[in-house]
Amino acid sequence: VAEVLFFIAATGAIGGAYGVIKDWNPFYNVLALVGHLISLAALFLLLRAEFVAAAQVVVYAGAVMVLYVFVVAYVGGSAEPMRRPFAPGLRGLAVLFAVVLLIELWSALLGTGLKALDGEGAGFEEGFGTPEALGEALLTKFLLPFELASLLLLVAAVGAVVLARRRTGLEDQREISVGDLMRTGSRDVTGGEAGTMIEAGGPPQR
Amino acid sequence: MSIEWYLVLSALLFSTGAGGILVRRNPLVILLCLELMLNAGNLALVAFARAHGNQDGQIFALVVMVVAACEVAVGLGLIVAIYRRKLPIDVDELRELQG
Numbered sequence: 001v002a003e004v005l006f007f008i009a010a011t012g013a014i015g016g017a018y019g020v021i022k023d024w025n026p027f028y029n030v031l032a033l034v035g036h037l038i039s040l041a042a043l044f045l046l047l048r049a050e051f052v053a054a055a056q057v058v059v060y061a062g063a064v065m066v067l068y069v070f071v072v073a074y075v076g077g078s079a080e081p082m083r084r085p086f087a088p089g090l091r092g093l094a095v096l097f098a099v100v101l102l103i104e105l106w107s108a109l110l111g112t113g114l115k116a117l118d119g120e121g122a123g124f125e126e127g128f129g130t131p132e133a134l135g136e137a138l139l140t141k142f143l144l145p146f147e148l149a150s151l152l153l154l155v156a157a158v159g160a161v162v163l164a165r166r167r168t169g170l171e172d173q174r175e176i177s178v179g180d181l182m183r184t185g186s187r188d189v190t191g192g193e194a195g196t197m198i199e200a201g202g203p204p205q206r
Numbered sequence: 207m208s209i210e211w212y213l214v215l216s217a218l219l220f221s222t223g224a225g226g227i228l229v230r231r232n233p234l235v236i237l238l239c240l241e242l243m244l245n246a247g248n249l250a251l252v253a254f255a256r257a258h259g260n261q262d263g264q265i266f267a268l269v270v271m272v273v274a275a276c277e278v279a280v281g282l283g284l285i286v287a288i289y290r291r292k293l294p295i296d297v298d299e300l301r302e303l304q305g
Contacts, residue, residue: 002207010215017219020238021226033238040245047212047256049264052248055271060245064278071282072234075289091229098225105217110210119208124259133261134268142265149272156276163283166290 012039037061212253220246
């Protein structure tokens with residue numbers, strides 16, 4: 001049964017990956033990635049990683065992909081007017097690189113002398129991969145990485161807000177952003193510098 | 207089911223993502239291909255965790271998920287900022303990040 005499930009999930013994962021790199025509407029790319037992630041969650045279940053599989057479906061295929069769908073809808077799904085052809089041979093070169101990478105990875109994997117890779121995997125104790133076991137490991141053995149991950153999430157959230165905030169139409173024309181502070185370095189940006197007014201009034205139309 | 211099969215699949219997915227990054231020019235799709243590569247790494251980590259009967263690899267996979275979420279947030283923020291400035295959404299045109 002495990003073999004059948006593996007091949008079904010692997011086919012779904014490969015098909016989803018192909019849908020992601022296929023040259024069509026970005027909206028379909030995102031939907032293909034959702035299918036890919038759900039197939040991967042099935043593979044995680046086969047590998048006895050219950051909590052990772054649940055997090056994959058809930059966090060990844062749920063929340064992160066919704067963010068993608070929002071941005072695709074905002075930027076415009078079909079906004080891909082880039083029909084200019086590649087430089088001759090460049091596309092073939094890219095595919096060749098991918099194939100060479102694949103062959104290298106496969107030869108590294110299959111040529112390895114690791115005995116453990118041949119079998120079904122080592123034995124494991126009761127509760128392997130359950131939320132209880134992972135939670136206990138996260139709060140005891142891996143407490144520092146856990147806290148660092150939460151700090152990284154906080155930094156990314158603040159960074160995303162700073163990057164994507166609306167610069168035009170500020171109520172206060174003198175309001176400055178972190179980007180201005182970094183750009184102007186040590187100069188006094190609040191001192192009526194002309195650059196800040198231009199920035200607050202929006203970027204010059206190109 | 208031998209653990210090797212999972213690793214072979216993981217390598218295939220990783221090189222699919224790498225090829226996609228080289229072939230596509232829409233930064234949104236390039237972010238999606240990055241997700242493919244990160245998830246291929248996750249699959250390998252979970253497979254190795256199963257091979258050794260040790261769940262530390264699964265913790266590593268969870269941390270990779272956190273990093274991927276951060277990358278998505280910042281990358282999508284960049285794309286929204288690029289769109290607001292009416293720059294072309296094409297990585298061949300966007301050669302510099304300076305505003």
